[in-house]
Amino acid sequence: MWRWLAVSVLAVNATAQVPSEPDLASGQKLFTSQCALCHGVAGGGGRGPSLTRAKLNHAADDAALREVIKNGIPPEMPGAWQLSAREVANTAAYVKSLGSVPAEPLIGDVSRGARLYEANGCSGCHINGGRGEGFGPELTGIGSKRSAAYLREALRNPAASTPDGFVYVTATTNSGETVRGIRVNEDTFTVQLKDAQGRFHSMSKADLKELRASRKETPMPGYGTRLSSAELEDLVAYLAGLRGKA
Ligand code: HEC
Ligand code: HEC
Structure with missing residues (x-):
């Protein structure tokens, strides 16, 4: 009896949602507007990982991929709760197509x-x-x-691709000393930096004349x-x- 009921419910659902092919063009549009900010225009990566890979760590199959898109991966990847199920499916199909593009042949040694x-x-x-x-x-x-x-691009022009979390900071103390480094932590009263030698500096903001943070600046030389x-x-x-x- 239970089994029969379950089967008939499934059958009703199947007719209610007419299955159709995902729409790649719509998926690409959605990707550009909702995902490219973090994953790069062609999914090549940025703040989020590159998606031009055949195997994704968090998305072993299509259902898991749709789950990741819908619910995100806390804390860094937001869920796309604003998308309908159909839009999620289209976006997933587009992400999957990125993975089947053959990787760029590497000519280097x-x-x-x-x-x-x-x-x-x-x-x-x-x-x-x-x-x-x-x-x-x-x-x-x-x-x-x-x-x-x-x-x-990261080698040619490091400032154009600073990954999230890397903010280069220049702190000038009241006595005129300057410390430059990557910001490790900051709260209302203090700031912690790690300098080029890997040394940590913890400074009280009351002792600082100026604290300048720059997203577009990097200590990495362009090659x-x-x-x-x-x-x-x-x-x-x-x-x-x-x-x-x-
Ligand atoms: C605010 C930045 C941000 C946005 C917007 C964003 N993502 Fe992500 N995404 C991330 C980060 C960061 C990760 C890595 C999370 C982790 O591994 O903990 C990630 C991971 C993923 C993964 C898993 C990759 C893997 O290797 O398993 C997929 C798939 C994905 N994102 C797709 C999307 C899609 C599709 C959209 C648009 C609907 C989107 N993301 C929007 C930041 C973002
Ligand atoms: C003086 C320190 C310094 C040197 C030398 C340096 N880098 Fe970097 N590199 C950084 C910092 C800081 C970042 C993060 C900010 C940015 O992207 O510019 C970075 C970013 C990168 C990234 C991007 C990482 C990401 O996830 O986006 C790559 C790749 C990279 N470096 C490779 C290299 C290679 C290869 C060399 C040697 C040819 C090199 N770096 C030399 C400091 C350095």
Whole structure:
């Protein structure tokens, strides 16, 4: 009796929601307006991870992908509660299509890229596979988070792609001393910075003459002119292959 009831309810539902193909064009429009801000225009990554990957960590199948879009991943990824079920399905179909675009072929040489990484002082600012130090973001799993295009741009023009959470701050004390670093924490009365040597500075705001934060400023040098374009490609190939777990 129970089983029969369940089956008939399902049957009614199935006829109520006429199944139809998801609309990719509408999904792309929704993606551009609701998601690109964090995931990049073509899903190449930004504040949120790149979505141009065949396998997404949080979305093993279509249903899980729709769940992620609808409910988000607290605390950083907001749920798209404003979208209807149909719009969520269209957006999901578009996200899925991003993953089936073949990855951009990398023309660089990975082992040359690894040597360039060592020779250019990257380890002075980044941790990578447990080695290195400093205040840059960890690069251990960067290849599974960022597309090759994003990595290339991050090397050429670091200020254009500062990841969330990295705010470069200049603090000038009343006695005229200047400390520059990445903001680690800030509240009403104090601010904590980590400087280029990896040292922490905790300062009382009462002791500061000026506290200047800049989103568009970064201590990372641009490598577009320091390296040849072939070298840049080697470095991109090396970074794209870094897929370890941080
Ligand atoms: C405010 C920024 C922001 C917006 C807007 C945003 N996301 Fe995200 N998204 C993130 C962040 C950050 C993560 C990584 C969360 C984590 O892993 O903890 C993420 C993760 C995801 C994931 C999981 C990736 C994986 O590897 O499993 C998918 C899929 C996704 N977002 C799709 C979307 C879609 C589609 C939209 C638009 C409807 C959207 N996001 C809007 C920030 C955002
Ligand atoms: C003086 C310190 C410094 C040096 C040297 C440096 N970086 Fe960075 N790097 C940073 C900081 C800080 C950020 C975060 C702000 C930004 O994006 O500019 C960053 C960001 C990045 C990003 C983007 C990460 C993301 O998730 O968006 C990549 C990739 C990167 N660096 C690679 C490199 C490589 C490769 C080298 C060596 C060729 C290098 N960096 C040298 C400080 C540095």
